[in-house]
Amino acid sequence: MSLSATTPVTGAPARPFLRHLERxxxxxxxxxxxxxxxxxxxxxLVSATNSSxxxxxxxLGLGDQFWINLDNFMTQVDLPLVMWNSAKVAVLSTVLxxxxxxxxxxxxxxxxxxxxxxxxxxxxxxxxxxxxALMIPLFMMIGQAGLINxxxxxxxxxxxxxxxxxxxxxxxxxxxxxxxxxxxxxxxKEWQIFLFIYVPVMRSTYAAAFVIVFMTSWNxxxxxxxxxxxxxxxxITLVVSALASAYYPDFGxxxxxxILATLPTLxxxxxxxxxxxxxxxxxxx
Amino acid sequence: xxxVRLQAVRKTFGVLDVIKGVDLDIRAGEFVVxxxxxxxxxxxxxxMIAGLxxxxxxxxxxxxxxMNDVDPSQRGIAMVFQSYxxxxxxxxRENMGFALRFAGMxxxxxxxxxQSAARILELEPLLERKPKALSGGQRQRVAIGRAIVRxxxxxxxDEPLSNLDAELRVHMRVEIARLHKxxxxxxxxxxxxxxxxxxxxxxIVVLRAGQVEQVGAPLDLYDDPANLFVAGFIGAPRINVFxxxxxxxxxxxxxxxxxxxAERRLVIPLTGEAPAEGTEIRLGIRPEHLTxxxxxxxxxxxxxxxxxxxxxxxxxxxxxxETIIVSTxxxxxxxxxxxxxxxxxxxxxxxxxxxxLRIR
Numbered sequence: 160m161s162l163s164a165t166t167p168v169t170g171a172p173a174r175p176f177l178r179h180l181e182r183x184x185x186x187x188x189x190x191x192x193x194x195x196x197x198x199x200x201x202x203x204l205v206s207a208t209n210s211s212x213x214x215x216x217x218x219l220g221l222g223d224q225f226w227i228n229l230d231n232f233m234t235q236v237d238l239p240l241v242m243w244n245s246a247k248v249a250v251l252s253t254v255l256x257x258x259x260x261x262x263x264x265x266x267x268x269x270x271x272x273x274x275x276x277x278x279x280x281x282x283x284x285x286x287x288x289x290x291x292a293l294m295i296p297l298f299m300m301i302g303q304a305g306l307i308n309x310x311x312x313x314x315x316x317x318x319x320x321x322x323x324x325x326x327x328x329x330x331x332x333x334x335x336x337x338x339x340x341x342x343x344x345x346x347x348k349e350w351q352i353f354l355f356i357y358v359p360v361m362r363s364t365y366a367a368a369f370v371i372v373f374m375t376s377w378n379x380x381x382x383x384x385x386x387x388x389x390x391x392x393x394x395i396t397l398v399v400s401a402l403a404s405a406y407y408p409d410f411g412x413x414x415x416x417x418i419l420a421t422l423p424t425l426x427x428x429x430x431x432x433x434x435x436x437x438x439x440x441x442x443x444x
Numbered sequence: 445x446x447x448v449r450l451q452a453v454r455k456t457f458g459v460l461d462v463i464k465g466v467d468l469d470i471r472a473g474e475f476v477v478x479x480x481x482x483x484x485x486x487x488x489x490x491x492m493i494a495g496l497x498x499x500x501x502x503x504x505x506x507x508x509x510x511m512n513d514v515d516p517s518q519r520g521i522a523m524v525f526q527s528y529x530x531x532x533x534x535x536x537r538e539n540m541g542f543a544l545r546f547a548g549m550x551x552x553x554x555x556x557x558x559q560s561a562a563r564i565l566e567l568e569p570l571l572e573r574k575p576k577a578l579s580g581g582q583r584q585r586v587a588i589g590r591a592i593v594r595x596x597x598x599x600x601x602d603e604p605l606s607n608l609d610a611e612l613r614v615h616m617r618v619e620i621a622r623l624h625k626x627x628x629x630x631x632x633x634x635x636x637x638x639x640x641x642x643x644x645x646x647x648i649v650v651l652r653a654g655q656v657e658q659v660g661a662p663l664d665l666y667d668d669p670a671n672l673f674v675a676g677f678i679g680a681p682r683i684n685v686f687x688x689x690x691x692x693x694x695x696x697x698x699x700x701x702x703x704x705x706a707e708r709r710l711v712i713p714l715t716g717e718a719p720a721e722g723t724e725i726r727l728g729i730r731p732e733h734l735t736x737x738x739x740x741x742x743x744x745x746x747x748x749x750x751x752x753x754x755x756x757x758x759x760x761x762x763x764x765x766e767t768i769i770v771s772t773x774x775x776x777x778x779x780x781x782x783x784x785x786x787x788x789x790x791x792x793x794x795x796x797x798x799x800x801l802r803i804r
Binding site for chain 2: 335337338340341342343344345346347351356359360362
């Protein structure tokens with residue numbers, strides 16, 4: 160005689176109908192949430208195949224205007240140049256931000272000092288200051304430095320990111336101090352410990368930070384709008400925005416621009432998806 | 445192999461004295477164990493020897509050279525950590541050869557040393573694995589291997605077996621003892637486990653609150669502890685302690701009365717002068733010295749037992765309320781509630797004053 164045949168089922172009595180209903184409700188709510196999230200993206204893809212007039216009329220089906228829209232876009236925009244500008248700014252900004260902020264996060268966590276927490280609090284306080292409040296003094300500083308219309312004007316203010324410093328410090332709490340001790344006994348200097356032990360061990364944290372900073376930097380609009388005034392330096396977000404704010408905007412062309420502006424961030428996210436999730440959960444297991 | 449000498453070594457964190465002046469001589473090739481309760485400063489002292497903590501005052505010499513301000517990698521030491529501290533992104537082979545590679549050693553010599561250490565520690569089949577693919581015991585062996593390849597003058601072990609299960613701990617303990625016999629290198633080993641200390645050490649250093657309580661061979665500490673703390677820390681189960689008073693000074697002995705046993709007078713032989721009549725004392729008797737026979741005997745009511753098969757620990761209370769443990773090889777017949785006439789030989793009893801210092 161099997162155990163399952165003789166053992167009475169304990170706990171709440173099974174109520175399959177209620178359980179199915181509960182599950183159905185859950186799936187419905189999740190489906191609505193998923194639809195609301197994905198719809199703008201789908202709408203963007205579909206609209207890129209329609210003419211501006213069809214988009215304004217609210218057409219939701221696929222059209223035959225894609226190649227025309229693309230051709231119009233390519234004639235209006237120097238795509239290689241704006242993509243290069245965006246890529247240059249995003250990659251440099253990401254690499255520099257991560258390099259500086261991870262060093263700061265490592266330092267804040269690893270080195271004991273009386274001033275450590277006070278200094279760290281000051282860094283965190285900068286998170287409370289809205290960018291709108293910084294814009295004008297920052298613009299004046301950049302202007303006085305003669306950096307208007309240069310990509311350095313975008314890179315400089317973004318390098319030391321309080322949020323990424325915070326993120327790295329929190330992640331560093333899980334970095335075993337005994338690894339650092341072992342490395343010191345093995346003869347490594349502090350910078351070597353950082354480079355040869357910390358960075359490889361924390362690679363998931365770096366990957367997650369890369370995704371976050373790259374997306375933020377690629378999608379950055381307001382500050383580039385203020386400091387990049389010549390067409391030669393403009394990034395894709397500025398160009399798409401300019402297309403949309405024309406006197407008679409061609410929304411089909413705008414949608415092509417939006418797709419092209421979205422593609423790199425999508426690629427980065429999908430390529431680094433696993434590392435991103437691991438990094439958000441913590442590098443050190 | 446080198447000797448290690450600590451002279452008036454202190455460590456302070458701000459106003460906090462963590463190590464309060466330690467003097468210690470460790471001979472070349474000796475296996476020394478630092479033992480003591482949590483927070484006694486044993487790991488801090490080890491880290492000071494390793495160079496991972498600064499020495500606030502005093503002098504540390506290794507092989508006759510002052511090492512206070514020398515970089516950890518230049519001290520001729522190798523350290524094994526409690527959590528193994530293996531580099532997770534490197535294979536076992538890379539982990540073991542990392543320090544040598546960094547020191548600029550020839551690749552062939554690195555390979556030879558890694559291979560030799562792997563053979564000693566039976567790690568050869570695991571050399572291409574990453575640490576996460578190893579068991580706790582294997583990781584610990586890699587950590588030891590990483591230390592061996594450096595051919596250090598002094599091995600430092602910081603509670604290396606604490607993360608292992610009981611069976612593996614015993615196995616690794618034997619491995620470490622065998623390794624020391626083979627390599628004949630000076631070893632400084634930190635543990636809070638007195639069994640590890642007793643079984644591995646040539647010399648035990650008992651620490652409490654940043655101070656050395658006693659230094660000596662394991663059995664010397666067991667048989668002749670300097671104070672009640674050492675007597676309590678060395679030996680498992682713990683030594684039984686009775687409170688009482690001196691009732692008379694006798695030639696070469698003290699007559700004492702124990703609280704709760706007013707009718708009994710015990711004569712404890714001493715090599716020195718007995719304390720004055722009326723002096724408060726503590727009488728320590730090891731559990732294995734309390735038996736059902738013996739010249740002196742105290743009635744102990746038994747509460748519970750631990751039958752280990754070969755021997756039995758009977759837990760009871762003295763009449764004054766102290767927990768008393770009796771260790772016997774013939775205890776299967778004992779029952780809870782039974783009053784045991786726990787006998788002992790007075791020459792095996794250890795006498796301490798009220799402050800816990802030994803009266804010999």
